Amino acid sequence: MIASTAAELDSRRIEQKERIGLSHFVEEVGLMFEAVGLPRMAGRIFGWLLIANPPHQSMGDLVEVLQASKGSISTMTRLLIQISLIERVSLPGQRRDYFQIKPHAWSQLTQQRMTQITAFRQLAERGLNLLSDQPPQLRQRLQEMHDMHAFLEKEMPLLDQRWQQEQQRLTERLSTGQPHLTSSSELLPIPVSKSPRTETPEPKL
Amino acid sequence: MIASTAAELDSRRIEQKERIGLSHFVEEVGLMFEAVGLPRMAGRIFGWLLIANPPHQSMGDLVEVLQASKGSISTMTRLLIQISLIERVSLPGQRRDYFQIKPHAWSQLTQQRMTQITAFRQLAERGLNLLSDQPPQLRQRLQEMHDMHAFLEKEMPLLDQRWQQEQQRLTERLSTGQPHLTSSSELLPIPVSKSPRTETPEPKL
């Protein structure tokens, strides 16, 4: 099996090139995740799940493709599931579990942002209390901080709502009839286990 | 000067209590800044400038209040100026410079967020190119990522615009006639120096 046809070699070169393109993509998603405060490896996993074929991948797949340790993959998939960016799915008759991008994953990130905005608004309120006996001139800085985030708190959900409508419009353009990946296969999403860990993060310090 | 009146002691206790409240506030702004990917010390500076009286503070003030090194303050104020969250001001007849919160600082943070959104949209496009010969089902994940961020790219500026209007409405409620902190005093903002460093970051590696 030493000799290969020209076609085979060519096909391999193309595959090679694509592999490089794909891993670059994965790496960049990793960097973007870091930019929004999430671990790079979580971004790599998410990036790979964005382009993987099939869209559901096992832990073993991820370990191999991303050249990372089992431990890291296990921890990071758990994180991604916890923030609802991916979900765990199982195939009938298969022992191992698979991971795939969760529908509306991106709205979930917006949700996280909302939490931050609320925190900023509350912080502004605390500041205004501290300066309660000061003249309005001095309080103006905090008032602006407060009003801005109160505004966003009101508007962001509306924006997200409008996005959901827009998206429905967009997806109905072409793929009428096959509404979603999950339902197009025999994949079953596994509900997130409400383990005690979720509510009480540190059982033993 | 060993004896003090009860009133003096009381006033000191109150001051002490307020100092604690203020430094808690400063610390929490620091934590929030970390949550959005900026150095904690930058957040502390910004936090202090939100509540300081007067609103403009010198490097020496910051070093003392925040118990940080001159080096750290210098570096972080530079960072904050670069991302337009604060500005450097000078007083006539005063040698040293002062820093204060820049008007519309918060819109600036939104601006930073826009950059990220654009990066995400471009990344989605790269992914779609990589999967250009794949069936729509597989491309759907990236298509959603793309559409979502394209949507936000379109809508966020409009939102910010509406915020500017809203803000004007809100500030006109009370403080009619004194539109802004800067103009209410003899403070002169110092324009950001367009040093070569800005365009070519690493002159000598």
Place this chain on the structure above:
DNA sequence: CTGAATGTTCAGTACTTACTGAACAAGGTG
């Protein structure tokens, strides 16, 4: 000019945190 006040730069450190790898569960399968 000398000295003081103000500000910058940068080498070294201290700290945080992601990641590895190995030991440990938990099922299935023969």
Place this chain on the structure above:
DNA sequence: CACCTTGTTCAGTAAGTACTGAACATTCAG
């Protein structure tokens, strides 16, 4: 039951980065 496959947990490390402190500029005062 022994054994393999799949997945989790955790101690230790590796790597990145914010921060310190000291040396170095710069400008003003006497």
